[in-house]
Amino acid sequence: xxxxxxxxxxxxxxxxxxxxxxxxxxxxxxxxxxxxxxxxxxxxxxxxxxxxxxxxxxxxxxxxxxxxxxxxxxxxxxxxxxxxxxxxxxxxxxxxxxxxxxxxxxxxxxxxxxxxxxxxxxxxxxxxxxxxxxxxxxxxxxxxxxxxxxxxxxxxxxxxxxxxxxxxxxxxxxxxxxxxxxxxxxxxxxxxxxxxxxxxxxxxxxxxxxxxxxxxxxxxxxxxxxxxxxxxxxxxxxxxxxxxxxxxxxxxxxxxxxxxxxxxxxxxxxxxxxxxxxxxxxxxxxxxxxxxxxxxxxxxxxxxxxxxxxxxxxxxxxxxxxxxxxxxxxxxxxxxxxxxxxxxxxxxxxxxxxxxxxxxxxxxxxxxxxxxxxxxxxxxxxxxxxxxxxxxxxxxxxxxxxxxxxxxxxxxxxxxxxxxxxxxxxxxxxxxxxxxxxxxxxxxxxxxxxxxxxxxxxxxxxxxxxxxxxxxxxxxxxxxxxxxxxxxxxxxxxxxxxxxxxxxxxxxxxxxxxxxxxxxxxxxxxxxxxxxxxxxxxxxxxxxxxxxxxxxxxxxxxxxxxxxxxxxxxxxxxxxxxxxxxxxxxxxxxxxxxxxxxxxxxxxxxxxxxxxxxxxxxxxxxxxxxxxxxxxxxxxxxxxxxxxxxxxxxxxxxxxxxxxxxxxxxxxxxxxxxxxxxxxxxxxxxxxxxxxxxxxxxxxxxxxxxxxxxxxxxxxxxxxxxxxxxxxxxxxxxxxxxxxxxxxxxxxxxxxxxxxxxxxxxxxxxxxxxxxxxxxxxxxxxxxxxxxxxxxxxxxxxxxxxxxxxxxxx
Ligand code: GLC
Numbered sequence: 001x002x003x004x005x006x007x008x009x010x011x012x013x014x015x016x017x018x019x020x021x022x023x024x025x026x027x028x029x030x031x032x033x034x035x036x037x038x039x040x041x042x043x044x045x046x047x048x049x050x051x052x053x054x055x056x057x058x059x060x061x062x063x064x065x066x067x068x069x070x071x072x073x074x075x076x077x078x079x080x081x082x083x084x085x086x087x088x089x090x091x092x093x094x095x096x097x098x099x100x101x102x103x104x105x106x107x108x109x110x111x112x113x114x115x116x117x118x119x120x121x122x123x124x125x126x127x128x129x130x131x132x133x134x135x136x137x138x139x140x141x142x143x144x145x146x147x148x149x150x151x152x153x154x155x156x157x158x159x160x161x162x163x164x165x166x167x168x169x170x171x172x173x174x175x176x177x178x179x180x181x182x183x184x185x186x187x188x189x190x191x192x193x194x195x196x197x198x199x200x201x202x203x204x205x206x207x208x209x210x211x212x213x214x215x216x217x218x219x220x221x222x223x224x225x226x227x228x229x230x231x232x233x234x235x236x237x238x239x240x241x242x243x244x245x246x247x248x249x250x251x252x253x254x255x256x257x258x259x260x261x262x263x264x265x266x267x268x269x270x271x272x273x274x275x276x277x278x279x280x281x282x283x284x285x286x287x288x289x290x291x292x293x294x295x296x297x298x299x300x301x302x303x304x305x306x307x308x309x310x311x312x313x314x315x316x317x318x319x320x321x322x323x324x325x326x327x328x329x330x331x332x333x334x335x336x337x338x339x340x341x342x343x344x345x346x347x348x349x350x351x352x353x354x355x356x357x358x359x360x361x362x363x364x365x366x367x368x369x370x371x372x373x374x375x376x377x378x379x380x381x382x383x384x385x386x387x388x389x390x391x392x393x394x395x396x397x398x399x400x401x402x403x404x405x406x407x408x409x410x411x412x413x414x415x416x417x418x419x420x421x422x423x424x425x426x427x428x429x430x431x432x433x434x435x436x437x438x439x440x441x442x443x444x445x446x447x448x449x450x451x452x453x454x455x456x457x458x459x460x461x462x463x464x465x466x467x468x469x470x471x472x473x474x475x476x477x478x479x480x481x482x483x484x485x486x487x488x489x490x491x492x493x494x495x496x497x498x499x500x501x502x503x504x505x506x507x508x509x510x511x512x513x514x515x516x517x518x519x520x521x522x523x524x525x526x527x528x529x530x531x532x533x534x535x536x537x538x539x540x541x542x543x544x545x546x547x548x549x550x551x552x553x554x555x556x557x558x559x560x561x562x563x564x565x566x567x568x569x570x571x572x573x574x575x576x577x578x579x580x581x582x583x584x585x586x587x588x589x590x591x592x593x594x595x596x597x598x599x600x601x602x603x604x605x606x607x608x609x610x611x612x613x614x615x616x617x618x619x620x621x622x623x624x625x626x627x628x629x630x631x632x633x634x635x636x637x638x639x640x641x642x643x644x645x646x647x648x649x650x651x652x653x654x655x656x657x658x659x660x661x662x663x664x665x666x667x668x669x670x671x672x673x674x675x676x677x678x679x680x681x682x683x684x685x686x687x688x689x690x691x692x693x694x695x696x697x698x699x700x701x702x703x704x705x706x707x708x709x710x711x712x713x714x715x716x717x718x719x720x721x722x723x724x725x726x727x728x729x730x731x732x733x734x735x736x737x738x739x740x741x742x743x744x745x746x747x748x749x750x751x752x753x754x755x756x757x758x759x760x761x762x763x764x765x766x767x768x769x770x771x772x773x774x775x776x777x778x779x780x781x782x783x784x785x786x787x788x789x790x791x792x793x794x795x796x797x798x799x800x801x802x803x804x805x806x807x808x809x810x
Pocket of ligand 1: 275276304305341414415476491492550551552
């Protein structure tokens with residue numbers, strides 16, 4: 001049962017910090033020490049990344065973990081210095097200081113700034129809690145880590161949370177649950193756990209990943225407390241420090257360690273529609289028709305649990321969905337794909353081959369007494385796959401042929417905390433056993449990884465079943481590193497204005513925790529939406545990396561047209577805008593895939609030196625060119641917006657603002673406050689009903705030139721498949737500079753061998769008070785026009801692979 005929490009005391013009676021240590025061994029990147037019976041290892045994995053491991057039973061260090069994608073690191077140049085008091089490991093970018101008596105570890109970046117320093121008094125160690133309950137005792141001593149809070153240090157990240165962006169002074173519990181309706185600040189932990197704190201200290205960033213897939217708690221100190229706490233139940237102590245100093249550097253290294261977001265299939269960035277449940281084939285067809293008849297772009301419709309036969313996974317309900325293959329191929333003609341839900345619970349049923357095969361092959365979780373572990377979920381009494389076992393993962397993945405063979409395009413992993421019905425909304429008891437593999441484990445030891453392991457099995461299965469297609473896997477539960485298996489949606493929010501607001505800090509912190517491909521249910525899941533809430537939510541949702549409208553059984557209809565006008569039109573315009581922004585969004589996915597940079601990002605990611613951005617959690621950046629500040633209150637057309645340094649143009653009116661500035665924005669329905677950064681090209685597609693309707697032709701580069709210079713990147717590839725990994729992509733840099741009334745736009749040569757199928761690339765330059773004096777392309781007269789009413793210059797460039805230079809004199 002999810003709990004209403006009270007902050008437990010930081011220091012429990014059984015805690016013993018590690019004392020004096022002596023060096024026992026070292027190699028090119030690591031030192032190994034002994035403190036009592038505990039072996040401690042400090043290693044430089046990369047110039048700005050250190051790992052610390054403490055093993056209380058004196059065993060050889062081991063770092064295998066579901067969080068970690070990269071175990072083998074290239075050699076790194078480390079210089080080691082030793083005195084009888086201290087050992088230092090220095091790289092080109094950072095230093096680890098290891099003081100020996102008592103053992104304390106601290107770090108510094110290249111500027112000498114101290115970060116993630118052990119608290120002098122408490123350091124790191126283990127608790128042998130006298131009050132530990134009967135179950136936690138066999139898990140062994142519990143790791144604890146106390147870090148000094150540096151002056152001015154502020155905490156963010158921590159994955160999927162409730163409340164605001166900044167987590168300073170908060171207590172964070174990492175234990176995946178299916179929380180009761182509400183997701184208010186009274187409930188701490190939700191469906192995924194990413195025990196990663198992201199710190200900003202006077203403009204400089206660092207991060208700490210406390211790698212433990214069991215129950216973890218952080219106390220992210222208030223200023224006067226002076227120290228932060230990181231602890232878990234019974235395990236070795238393993239943590240990683242990312243020295244930054246920029247937010248970019250932290251995320252780049254963090255996602256190198258835990259894995260990068262894969263390139264999505266382009267169709268999965270289109271608008272998506274869901275309901276628990278579209279009950280039969282007729283209803284699915286009707287919803288699809290609704291989108292096309294009303295000219296609202298849509299790419300995906302979801303089938304929730306009612307498509308199955310008695311909720312048995314990998315089956316079809318023959319009454320409601322008699323001809324799924326026909327349904328899906330017809331919908332495909334109309335440009336729709338179908339994604340189906342799959343839950344982990346397998347109905348205990350002698351006549352159901354998925355169950356009997358799993359049982360015969362011994363692939364389910366067990367009780368301590370060696371019986372199959374059973375609990376209830378939608379299908380009634382179920383067994384639960386042991387996803388920690390590689391054989392189970394392979395078997396589960398292969399079972400998806402029942403869905404893919406008839407045309408399902410993607411898989412939605414739900415209830416994978418796992419969520420159980422006895423008692424209501426509980427999760428698996430800690431003493432359930434994952435028997436698989438060579439290394440049986442109690443559930444408590446890997447609980448938070450269960451959802452990630454399920455998603456991993458699905459991604460790997462889909463890759464085997466359709467090796468030429470990019471898998472689309474959506475998950476509710478997971479652990480650090482989940483981004484390499486699946487995208488995440490944030491579960492059962494409510495149709496409340498408060499949850500529309502909370503979507504922003506929630507997605508921003510997920511982005512700071514490596515999960516860039518994420519989204520909340522547009523319109524809210526529980527409860528009834530209304531027209532205004534739904535339309536305002538679409539004004540936010542259109543800018544999410546993942547945009548899906550979803551609502552619960554028994555609630556009011558929530559399709560974009562459910563509340564009539566003016567809401568339907570506002571929703572339509574937002575989805576059209578999303579569709580047009582796909583070249584920009586797709587380019588951001590490429591950037592994220594290569595560097596881990598969040599797609600929907602907090603302002604602090606781009607403007608770390610500006611501390612006003614640290615609390616700006618009701619607005620966000622999409623990439624670096626667009627700033628969005630949605631309306632999150634009913635009956636409101638105005639709101640405060642903070643614009644960071646630089647020059648910003650209001651997308652709807654063209655008004656110019658010079659940041660840093662606090663402004664009052666006017667936002668009538670259908671026009672959320674949206675600002676475009678000067679000189680940064682936003683590539684846009686033509687209007688389309690779905691992503692497959694046509695190519696991006698013409699492709700428009702929207703620009704607001706002003707004195708100064710900036711640049712951006714346009715990325716294109718086939719939109720699916722893996723040829724891009726062999727160089728079949730097209731990446732071009734677009735720079736824009738204005739000096740003395742003369743605007744120069746340069747489009748670089750294409751990197752990569754992909755040739756976009758189009759006739760026309762064009763520039764749309766806004767903010768011209770009068771027709772330009774001259775427009776030249778590569779030194780010659782250009783095909784251009786000027787629209788007086790909107791102050792826009794359009795320049796047609798044809799499509800060429802070589803460098804294009806456009807000169808415009810105002
Ligand atoms: C869970 C999911 C929700 C889904 C429902 C029925 O509550 O979070 O999205 O609609 O189960 O499957």
